Amino acid sequence: xxxxxxxxxxxxxxxxxxxxxxxxxxxxxxxxxxxxxxxxxxxxxxxxxxxxxxxxxxxxxxxxxxxxxxxxxxxxxxxxxxxxxxxxxxxxxxxxxxxxxxxxxxxxxxxxxxxxxxxxxxxxxxxxxxxxxxxxxxxxxxxxxxxxxxxxxxxxxxxxxxxxxxxxxxxxxxxxxxxxxxxxxxxxxxxxxxxxxxxxxxxxxxxxxxxxxxxxxxxxxxxxxxxxxxxxxxxxxxxxxxxxxxxxxxxxxxxxxxxxxxxxxxxxxxxxxxxxxxxxxxxxxxxxxxxxxxxxxxxxxxxxxxxxxxxxxxxxxxxxxxxxxxxxxxxxxxxxxxxxxxxxxxxxxxxxxxxxxxxxxxxxxxxxxxxxxxxxxxxxxxxxxxxxxxxxxxxxxxxxxxxxxxxxxxxxxxxxxxxxxxxxxxxxxxxxxxxxxxxxxxx
Amino acid sequence: xxxxxxxxxxxxxxxxxxxxxxxxxxxxxxxxxxxxxxxxxxxxxxxxxxxxxxxxxxxxxxxxxxxxxxxxxxxxxxxxxxxxxxxxxxxxxxxxxxxxxxxxxxxxxxxxxxxxxxxxxxxxxxxxxxxxxxxxxxxxxxxxxxxxxxxxxxxxxxxxxxxxxxxxxxxxxxxxxxxxxxxxxxxxxxxxxxxxxxxxxxxxxxxxxxxxxxxxxxxxxxxxxxxxxxxxxxxxxxxxxxxxxxxxxxxxxxxxxxxxxxxxxxxxxxxxxxxxxxxxxxxxxxxxxxxxxxxxxxxxxxxxxxxxxxxxxxxxxxxxxxxxxxxxxxx
Numbered sequence: 001x002x003x004x005x006x007x008x009x010x011x012x013x014x015x016x017x018x019x020x021x022x023x024x025x026x027x028x029x030x031x032x033x034x035x036x037x038x039x040x041x042x043x044x045x046x047x048x049x050x051x052x053x054x055x056x057x058x059x060x061x062x063x064x065x066x067x068x069x070x071x072x073x074x075x076x077x078x079x080x081x082x083x084x085x086x087x088x089x090x091x092x093x094x095x096x097x098x099x100x101x102x103x104x105x106x107x108x109x110x111x112x113x114x115x116x117x118x119x120x121x122x123x124x125x126x127x128x129x130x131x132x133x134x135x136x137x138x139x140x141x142x143x144x145x146x147x148x149x150x151x152x153x154x155x156x157x158x159x160x161x162x163x164x165x166x167x168x169x170x171x172x173x174x175x176x177x178x179x180x181x182x183x184x185x186x187x188x189x190x191x192x193x194x195x196x197x198x199x200x201x202x203x204x205x206x207x208x209x210x211x212x213x214x215x216x217x218x219x220x221x222x223x224x225x226x227x228x229x230x231x232x233x234x235x236x237x238x239x240x241x242x243x244x245x246x247x248x249x250x251x252x253x254x255x256x257x258x259x260x261x262x263x264x265x266x267x268x269x270x271x272x273x274x275x276x277x278x279x280x281x282x283x284x285x286x287x288x289x290x291x292x293x294x295x296x297x298x299x300x301x302x303x304x305x306x307x308x309x310x311x312x313x314x315x316x317x318x319x320x321x322x323x324x325x326x327x328x329x330x331x332x333x334x335x336x337x338x339x340x341x342x343x344x345x346x347x348x349x350x351x352x353x354x355x356x357x358x359x360x361x362x363x364x365x366x367x368x369x370x371x372x373x374x375x376x377x378x379x380x381x382x383x384x385x386x387x388x389x390x391x392x393x394x395x396x397x398x399x400x401x402x403x404x405x406x407x408x409x410x411x412x413x414x415x416x417x418x419x420x421x422x423x424x425x426x427x428x429x430x431x432x433x434x435x436x437x438x439x440x441x442x443x
Numbered sequence: 444x445x446x447x448x449x450x451x452x453x454x455x456x457x458x459x460x461x462x463x464x465x466x467x468x469x470x471x472x473x474x475x476x477x478x479x480x481x482x483x484x485x486x487x488x489x490x491x492x493x494x495x496x497x498x499x500x501x502x503x504x505x506x507x508x509x510x511x512x513x514x515x516x517x518x519x520x521x522x523x524x525x526x527x528x529x530x531x532x533x534x535x536x537x538x539x540x541x542x543x544x545x546x547x548x549x550x551x552x553x554x555x556x557x558x559x560x561x562x563x564x565x566x567x568x569x570x571x572x573x574x575x576x577x578x579x580x581x582x583x584x585x586x587x588x589x590x591x592x593x594x595x596x597x598x599x600x601x602x603x604x605x606x607x608x609x610x611x612x613x614x615x616x617x618x619x620x621x622x623x624x625x626x627x628x629x630x631x632x633x634x635x636x637x638x639x640x641x642x643x644x645x646x647x648x649x650x651x652x653x654x655x656x657x658x659x660x661x662x663x664x665x666x667x668x669x670x671x672x673x674x675x676x677x678x679x680x681x682x683x684x685x686x687x688x689x690x691x692x693x694x695x696x697x698x699x700x701x702x703x704x705x706x707x708x709x710x711x712x713x714x715x716x717x718x719x720x721x722x723x724x725x726x727x728x729x730x731x732x733x734x735x736x737x738x739x740x741x742x743x744x745x746x747x748x749x750x751x752x753x754x755x756x757x758x759x760x761x762x763x764x765x766x767x768x769x770x771x772x773x774x
Binding site for chain 1: 640697724726727728729768
């Protein structure tokens with residue numbers, strides 16, 4: 001398969017190049033990378049290298065000719081004999097070649113005039129795309145600066161060759177782009193869906209200036225680069241550590257900007273998010289704060305009797321463990337497979353019980369340091385004179401048992417987020433039922 | 444523990460190594476019978492004689508070149524360069540010859556030479572005898588650079604330098620020769636490339652070299668009174684540099700100031716600050732600051748000279764501003 005040698009585009013504003021000298025003769029064996037000919041533009045004279053090995057054939061341009069960019073001027077064939085196949089129309093203007101470059105664009109790219117990354121230096125393989133001066137969809141006039149490109153020697157601005165609209169931007173600021181690769185597409189009509197993506201997102205396109213102007217390789221329609229959130233007014237000033245922590249914790253620094261927090265942000269400024277978060281979802285916070293409070297009275301309690309009976313028959317009477325067991329059993333519905341940790345608080349002492357409803361009686365207490373966070377808090381106020389409580393929600397639902405005449409009063413306080421109304425009612429009724437008739441618990 | 448001066452510590456280190464290894468010898472201007480520079484080497488010629496403690500003519504390029512040759516052929520010279528400023532005179536011997544022989548001979552040659560010299564301003568010695576030129580030496584691959592910050596460091600680093608098979612340049616601070624510090628009588632060596640954390644802190648890391656370690660320590664005292672907890676680190680050798688310790692500290696404190704008495708521009712402070720920026724960037728809550736000597740020839744006028752070097756107050760002031768989040772605006 002012969003390889004076509006074209007007049008490359010060495011500069012953005014270049015329509016044609018003067019073939020200064022052939023460095024190989026027709027029929028010469030060519031190695032990839034051999035200098036084939038010298039070309040002069042308005043800026044520089046440079047050697048053009050062979051892109052493939054073979055033999056130089058079908059030479060169609062003479063030294064001194066001004067050759068339009070993209071024109072096939074020779075072939076590199078597998079044999080030294082001149083290939084008989086007809087060459088492309090010799091008078092094909094550069095525009096045709098360029099259009100061809102974009103003639104079969106991938107599905108997601110608009111058709112139009114390709115803007116390539118120009119070669120600014122002799123030894124340049126790539127250029128750093130420093131910054132775009134236009135955005136997708138924007139109208140540009142001929143000569144408008146499209147982007148800045150940096151090489152090892154210099155930074156220069158690249159201008160539009162013709163007026164039109166920026167239909168696609170195919171490489172982002174800061175990306176290293178091979179010389180000749182398409183970085184934008186200009187269209188005559190205003191584009192309906194302008195494209196902007198990172199070069200890395202699109203996969204690597206074949207360089208076009210040195211290659212035959214064949215259809216570009218299929219570019220996978222990958223995801224567009226997400227535009228980073230930028231606060232109005234430009235870049236947010238923040239220390240690297242503050243930025244990293246914000247990222248790790250999912251905090252959007254733009255919210256601090258909106259809240260009028262003074263920049264630059266340091267790590268300590270991230271504290272301000274706490275007040276923001278408290279202020280923001282006022283309704284959610286209110287919901288979390290909302291308290292459920294249910295009170296039930298038991299006129300004749302069986303618990304004391306049961307405790308006395310247990311002490312007599314079992315040889316021990318661990319009231320906190322039994323209360324914890326009753327509470328956990330009433331709380332168990334819907335938590336069949338979870339461990340339940342109950343804290344029993346009596347004045348002056350506190351004990352933690354893990355799955356007290358499943359442990360042997362009196363064996364559920366665990367040392368504080370081993371206990372997980374409590375699922376339920378039980379306050380045993382039977383032996384003090386407090387008759388009513390309204391203490392608000394804590395980290396876990398709180399059951400308070402108080403003396404009430406001959407019987408007991410049970411109060412449940414919890415946040416709405418802890419228990420649904422139905423579950424709260426079920427917990428209270430189950431617990432009071434067990435206090436009333438402890439034997440029910442055993443059955 | 445006994446306390447001795449930095450001068451005595453250096454003297455002891457050289458004497459011990461000369462007793463241990465007969466190939467070690469000392470050479471330089473006035474090192475033997477003319478009183479010895481800064482009186483550091485007193486007594487050595489009496490013990491080791493003029494064959495191993497050699498007075499040279501006043502020709503730094505001559506005797507340093509001679510030392511490079513001696514080192515290449517099996518001796519271990521300790522060369523005394525009376526002032527660090529004279530480094531300029533021996534650039535070819537040091538940077539083109541000593542630094543490159545091992546590499547260019549494919550490892551066949553070694554240059555186990557110690558170039559002992561000094562740094563430090565505020566001695567009213569004017570612009571040609573007051574410079575701190577460690578950055579120039581540290582820039583050249585093949586040379587190691589040690590910057591002792593006390594008598595203890597000076598002895599341990601000198602002994603390690605003499606035993607090292609590569610050219611080592613040791614810069615002593617010429618204002619510290621009479622400073623005393625506890626130094627064990629038993630032999631010890633301080634390995635190259637291991638920084639010393641002299642003081643632990645939480646809010647900012649002060650990295651100082653040579654006498655700037657003292658400056659950093661005094662700044663840390665000032666800051667402690669204000670509730671700012673500063674960590675003080677002495678890299679001991681800037682080539683090789685113990686990056687791990689410096690990075691570990693900066694990752695903890697999120698802030699750093701690097702202090703060295705060389706001119707600030709293109710200096711040791713810039714190199715260390717740059718490495719911290721490159722390798723601990725996402726842990727920094729403030730820009731890493733350099734504090735070096737002013738970019739001026741060191742003035743002779745005492746009033747002016749004192750203004751050119753970092754001081755504890757200047758370091759503390761910069762640390763205060765960094766911790767307050769003030770200095771991120773530079774641009």
